[in-house]
Amino acid sequence: xxxxxxxxxxxxxxxxxxxxxxxxxxxxxxxxxxxxxxxxxxxxxxxxxxxxxxxxxxxxxxxxxxxxxxxxxxxxxxxxxxxxxxxxxxxxxxxxxxxxxxxxxxxxxxxxxxxxxxxxxxxxxxxxxxxxxxxxxxxxxxxxxxxxxxxxxxxxxxxxxxxxxxxxxxxxxxxxxxxxxxxxxxxxxxxxxxxxxxxxxxxxxxxxxxxxxxxxxxxxxxxxxxxxxxxxxxxxxxxxxxxxxxxxxxxxxxxxxxxxxxxxxxxxxxxxxxxxxxxxxx
Numbered sequence: 160x161x162x163x164x165x166x167x168x169x170x171x172x173x174x175x176x177x178x179x180x181x182x183x184x185x186x187x188x189x190x191x192x193x194x195x196x197x198x199x200x201x202x203x204x205x206x207x208x209x210x211x212x213x214x215x216x217x218x219x220x221x222x223x224x225x226x227x228x229x230x231x232x233x234x235x236x237x238x239x240x241x242x243x244x245x246x247x248x249x250x251x252x253x254x255x256x257x258x259x260x261x262x263x264x265x266x267x268x269x270x271x272x273x274x275x276x277x278x279x280x281x282x283x284x285x286x287x288x289x290x291x292x293x294x295x296x297x298x299x300x301x302x303x304x305x306x307x308x309x310x311x312x313x314x315x316x317x318x319x320x321x322x323x324x325x326x327x328x329x330x331x332x333x334x335x336x337x338x339x340x341x342x343x344x345x346x347x348x349x350x351x352x353x354x355x356x357x358x359x360x361x362x363x364x365x366x367x368x369x370x371x372x373x374x375x376x377x378x379x380x381x382x383x384x385x386x387x388x389x390x391x392x393x394x395x396x397x398x399x400x401x402x403x404x405x406x407x408x409x410x411x412x413x414x415x416x417x418x419x420x421x422x423x424x425x426x427x428x429x430x431x432x433x434x435x436x437x438x439x440x441x
Contacts, residue, residue, distance in 0.1 A: 165391040166402070169384040174408045176381040177253050181417060183370055184249035193245040196364035196371065198353035201241065203375025204382055205346045217340040226336070230348040232328040237349030238356055240321035247314040251301070252419045254410035254426055258433055259294055259315035261406060264440060266323025271330065282439045289436025297429035299422065325349070330389055338390050346382065404437070406430050 219226060248256065265287040294316075301312035325345070333341030364371065385402075392398045410430050413419040 161391050165384075165388045169388045169402055170405055170408065172377070172380040172384040173402065173405050174412060176377040177257055177409060178412055178416065179377050180245075180248055180374060181253040181256065181413070183366065183374065185417070187249060187365065192362045192364040192366075193248075194242045194353065194360050195357045195362060196366055196374075197238075197241045197245040198350065198357045199364055199371050200375045200378050201346070201350040201353055203372060204379035205343075205350045207376070207379040208342055208346055208383070211339040211342055215337050215339045217337065217343065219336055219340055221332075221335045226332070226344060229328045229332050230344050233325050233332070233345040234348030234352040236321040236328075237325045237345070238352035240318045240325060241349065241353060242356060243314040243318040243321070247311040247318075250309075250311040251315055253413040253417060254406065254419065254430070255297055255301075256315060257406045257409045258297055258430065259312070260319045260322060261290065261433065261437070262294070262316060262319030263323035263326055264437060265290065266320060267326050267330075268440060270323065270327035286436040286439030289439065290433050293429045293433035293436065296432065297426055299425065326385075329386075333386065333390060338386060342386050404434060406433055 221229075244256065244260065251259075265283070268283055298308060298312055301309045303309055329341065329345040332344050335341070336344070366374075385398075388402065389398045407430050410426055414423060
C-alpha cells in the first residue's frame with residue numbers, strides 16, 4: 160500500500176509542476192531572468208524541505224570526501240539541468256519537455272548499475288532505443304533539417320542528461336545518509352550553484368512573489384514525491400522507469416488545459432513508443 164501511495168503522489172505532483180511552469184512561461188515575452196527564477200524556486204523548495212526532520216533525524220554516514228563529491232555532482236549538474244529546462248520552457252511544449260527530460264531514465268539505470276549494484280538487462284538497452292526514437296519523432300517542430308534541431312531542443316536534452324547523473328548521486332546520498340541529510344545535501348548544493356550562476360549572469364527574475372511562491376511549492380512537492388518514492392521502492396532503476404508513465408498524462412493534460420494540440424496524432428504515437436521503451440526498462 161505504501162508503494163502505491165508513493166507512486167500516486169509522484170504522478171500527481173510530477174504532472175502538475177511542469178504544467179504550471181509551462182503556463183507561467185507562456186505569459187512572458189522573453190527568457191530573461193530564468194536562472195534567477197530557478198534559484199528562487201529552488202530556495203523555496205529547500206526551505207520547505209526542513210519538514211523532513213519530522214520523519215528522520217539527519218545523519219552523515221559517508222566520508223566527507225564522498226559527500227562533497229556527490230554534492231558537487233548534484234550542485235553543478237543539478238543547476239545546469241534546472242537552468243536549461245527553465246530557459247527552454249517557453250519554447251518547448253509541456254509534453255515534449257517531460258519526454259526529453261526522461262532521458263534521465265537510461266542514464267540513471269546505467270549509473271545505478273555501475274555504482275549502486277542494481278541490475279541492467281538487455282531489454283533496458285532496447286527500451287533506451289525506443290525512448291530516443293520517440294524523442295526525435297515528437298520533436299519535429301524543433302527540427303531545422305534532417306539531423307539538426309534548434310537550441311531549445313538541445314537545452315532540454317542537456318537537462319535530461321544532467322538530471323540522470325544528479326538522481327544517481329542523490330540516490331547514493333539518500334541510501335547511505337538517510338532521506339533527510341541526503342535530500343538537504345543534494346537540494347542545497349544545486350540551489351547554491353544556481354545562486355552562483357545568478358550572480359554571474361546578473362539578470363533578475365521578472366515573476367512576482369505569488370508566482371514564485373506557487374512554483375516553489377509545486378517544485379517542492381514534485382521533488383519530495385520523488386525522494387519518497389525511491390526511498391519506499393528502494394530501487395532507482397525500477398522507480399525511474401515506472402514513473403515515466405507521467406508523459407502520457409502530461410501530453411493529455413497539456414492538450415486539455417494549455418491547448419497544446421498541434422500535431423497531436425504524432426505526439427500520441429510518440430508517447431506510446433516512449434511508454435513501450437520505458438516498460439522495457441522497468
